[in-house]
Amino acid sequence: MKTANLLIFLLLPFFCLAQSTFKLKGKIASEITTLEWADISILNSEGKIVDGTTTKQDGTFEINLKKGSYKIGVNLLGFEEYEKEISIENDTDIGIIMMKQNATKLVEVVVKSKKKTIEQKTDRLVYNLENNLTTVGGDALSAINTAPGVVVKNDAITILGKGTSRVMIDGRIIELAGEELNNFLKSIAASDIKSIEIISNPPAKYEAEGTGGLINIIMKKGVRDSWKNSTTASYDQNKYGIFTLRDNFFYNKNKFRFSASVNAKTGYLNVTDDLKMYFPDGLSHMNSVTKVKTENLSGKIALDYDFSERTTVGLQFLNDRNNPDFKSDISINNYNTQNQLDNITLNKSNTDKGSGNQTYNVHLITKLDSLKRKLSVDVDYFNYNSKFDRNFIANNYTPDMIFVDVNQAGRNISNQDIDNWSFKADIEHPFHAINLYYGAKMSFTNSISDVLYYNTISGTPELDPNQSNRFKYTENNQAIYVNAEKKLNEKWNLQLGLRLENTQTNGVSETLNQETNNDYLKLFPTFYASYKKNENNSFSLNYGKRINRPRFDLLNPFRIYINSNSYSEGNPFLKPSFSDNFEFAHSYKEILRTSVFVNAVTNGYGVLFTSNPETNTQIVTRENYFKNLSYGIGESYSAAFADWWQSENSLYLLGAKTEFIRDIQATPSNSMQVDFSTNNTFSLGKTTKLQVDFSYSTPFKSGLYEVGYSASFDIGFKQDLFNKTMQIAFLANDIFNTSYLKDYTSVVNGVKQLYSTNESNRFVRLSVVYNFGNKKINVKERAFGNQDEKKRTGN
Incomplete structure (x- = not known):
């Protein structure tokens, strides 16, 4: 009741100003x-x-x-x-x-004006993708990585200074995370993306999940009464090769709209890992070389039908399958305190890994009256399943490579199955004085995951019950929100929102006979104010509160062996973390943009690379162990040095203060970070363009971890053919092989760990894109209503 009274009190001034329309x-x-x-x-x-x-x-x-x-x-x-x-x-x-007819009415109309690459709005930054050549033939994930202030690394999509971000398509959340989210984004062609919105403080109509804000992918649209087909073929060459084929078909006629897409990818990646652990009795140095299969097949079908001028119904089905099997060769060199090689462990493993998800959506959109009130209703069902089956054997050798004995041999099997139902209703309610939005959502999630560990050192598999477990998890969410926009005058705009979320969770470990329950009700306010001083200068101020719930798999207390001396386990006692985000921005002529921001995280959780000095074993776990205050300033500058030279540049200065809220036998440390990027496009003719990009991030310390520098130098080339119906593009990515994660350092329990990994970031790509159809089409892309739960299913 108090919450309802608060909503009425805050929105009453807006209702009082409402007037009729003409x-x-x-x-x-x-x-x-x-x-x-x-x-x-x-x-x-x-x-x-x-x-x-x-x-x-x-x-x-x-x-x-x-x-x-x-x-x-x-x-x-x-x-x-x-x-x-x-x-x-x-x-x-x-x-x-x-209307007057064009003289050449049979030729497709070409818009000559070029959109600005970056546009600043009240609550978001809009990045127009069509001006970036390096994304031709690429996918949505690589396109996101080119957006200003956004970094994709180690399966995480991050807005600089904010944290890990959620991803949306046309305003609806994608409920996947980590590797699964990346695989989904790789199935979307960058050529079908119109723009990418970076929303550091999302409005109340969006779920409050995610401390790092939202990345909203806007798909291309065109005119009605048409059809179009787009086919893209590309080949990437790193140490191995990867071939990608995509086809998208759209049909839009009268009251009926239909789209279908198929995406397939096959090939291999070469991944190298290097880990040094400095134990009291000497250094343990692990080196791993992994050949990862890149095998993906996905498809999507969507149709909408206009029953009347006011009402549209539609449905969507999406199926995505991945089979990233991999084979690893791991060597572990163990040294004594005099830095002399004591012994060598060679670990060979084969992993059968796969995942799939199916998403079903039925939706209705109806205009309620002549005042443009609009109701949107979504019903969604989502199923996700994954499997992990690893066989490994680790043998001990002397420094002279004489066999000693078997260190460890085992088979690790893990499976997960998640079902989610989601029901959502949104209403747009415009008045003369304000635009009002309100709605509600309910979601119901059931997750079952299990792990089986077999000791195979004797040659006969023996189930180890102490390392096997079955975990059941349910989560129910109910949310209501209200959001109001008000234009005070020609200079001032205000936006205010409140979102109330209620969550109940239950986790049961059958093997451990352990049950964990949570029940919490939280209010998430948002506020935006923008001021346009004159034609050249505009200012904005915003605030938002967010929540970061643990992914489902992180709550399962199972143990999966990475190698014979390293394993990962979940934590059923993980709690959500919360963040308060403040940002002040200034735009000068939409050329020079300045952003000052502060992000405060409480009850933060994250990965802990701990260790057991007695057994020289690395343990990867997750804990709520810190609170953090991040701050920074970002500058971006758009320049046209000549008619043939366009340049986009950004510079970020970032800092943080971290405190540990529990004793993890470690000391926090922080330092400043500098992140710089420049993207330059050169027009070599009407149909030929060259792009040269460079980015650099300095080494920095953040809480428990220290991270080495990162840099990338890329060159892209595009040639349009046959009146732009065909494009041939070439990309040399990370030419000097310096963009990978390096020198990732932590000291916990007196043990220093130094880690680096390279996932084939250096590659060359050749792409061919062919478009045909009678016109540019206008297909209303629609994402799914239960995307909030799908995100947390990732690995």
Whole structure:
């Protein structure tokens, strides 16, 4: 009741200002007939689209608008664009607008103006992907990595200074994380992406999950009454080769919209790992070489049907399969305190690994009345399953490579199955004075995971019950939210939101006879204010509270052996962490952008690389062990040094203060970090472009860990052919092989660990893209409503 009263109190001023709207109507025609499906756009005094529609079969249209001055735009393929200033004081009929045909009406209309690569908005930064050549033939994951202030490393997508980020497609969360999220994003062609939004403080309509904000992928759209097919073939060469083939088909006719896509990838990656552990009795140096199969097959089918001018229903089905089997050769050299080689352990393993997910979505969108109130309803079902089956044997040898004995031999089997139902309803409720959004969501998740460990040192598999477990986990979430936007005047805009989330969890370890329950109710406020001083200068201030819930697999207290001297285990007692995010930004001519931010994390959890000095064993676990205050300043500069040279540059200065909230036998340390990147595009002709990129991040300390430098130098080339229906692109990525994780250092329980890993970041790519169809199409991409749960299924 207190929460409801608080919502009413905060939003009452907005409701009091609500006013009625007026009707704008008209008719679109040519010299010989009325024109159906003409796109009508209404722009405000700032040139932003505030509303729009399409003409009916008889060429008429109607739009409800607030009192004020606008610009109406009309666009239809084969006709010249139309624009006119209008003033709305009451109901208005602008009569018949006559459209003029283009002289070359059979040729596809090409828009000459080029969008800015980076655009600053009140609550997000928009990165227009079409200007980046290095993403041609690539996928969504590589495209995200080119976005300003975003870093993809070690299966984590991070906004600099914020933490790990969630990912959305067209405003709906993808419920996958880690390796599974990356595999899903690799199945999406970068050529189908229009822009990427970096939302450091998401509004209340989005789930409060994720301390690092949101990355929103906006898919390309076009005009109605058309079809299009896009085929992409690419080949990557690192130590091994990877071949990718993608095909996307779209059909949009009258009331029916259909899309289908198939994505396939096959090949191998070479992954190297190097770990040094300085135990009291000497150094243990592990080196690993792994050949990882890259095998992915995914598909998507979506269709929508307009039952009436107000109501649309649709469904989607997505299936994604991955089979990243791998074979590892691991050598462990053990030294004594005099740094003399004592013995060698050789560990060979073969791993059968696979995962799959199916997502079903049914949705309804309906306009409730002439005031443009709109209801969206989603029902989703999601299933995720994974398997992990590793056989390994580790033999001990003398320094002269004379066999001594078998160190360890075993078979580690782990399986996980997750089911999720989600129900969500959202309402857009515009008034004259404010735009109001509110809604609710419920989700129900069941997870079963088990691990079996067999000791095979005798040659006969023997089940070890102390290292085997079955874990059941359920999680239910209920959420309501309200969000209001208010334009005070031509200079000030405000946005206020509140989201209330209630969560119940239950985890049961059958083997350990252990049960863990959680039940918590949390309120997540958001606030945004923007001020446009003049045409050259604009400012914004925002705040948001977020939650970071542990992924399902991290809660399972099972143990999986990485090698004979290293294993990973989950923690059923992990609790969510919370963050408070503040950001102040300034934009000068939309060329120079400055951002100052602070991010405070409480009850933070993360990976702990601990060790047992008695057995010289590394233990990878997760704990709630810290609180952290991150801060920084970011500068980005867009420049056109010449008509043929466009440049995007960014510089970030980052710092942090970390405190450990429990005794983990370690001392926190922090230092400043500098991150710099420059992307330069050179036009060598109307159809030929060259891009040269460079990025560099200094070594830094952050809490428990110290991280080495990272750098990447990339060159991309693109040639358009046959009136841009075909593109040939070449990319040399990370030419000097310096972008991998290096010198990842921690000291816990008196043992120093130094780790580096390289996952074939250096490669060359050749891509061919071929598009055909009658027009550019307008397909409404829609992601799934239960994406909040899918994210946490990753490895």
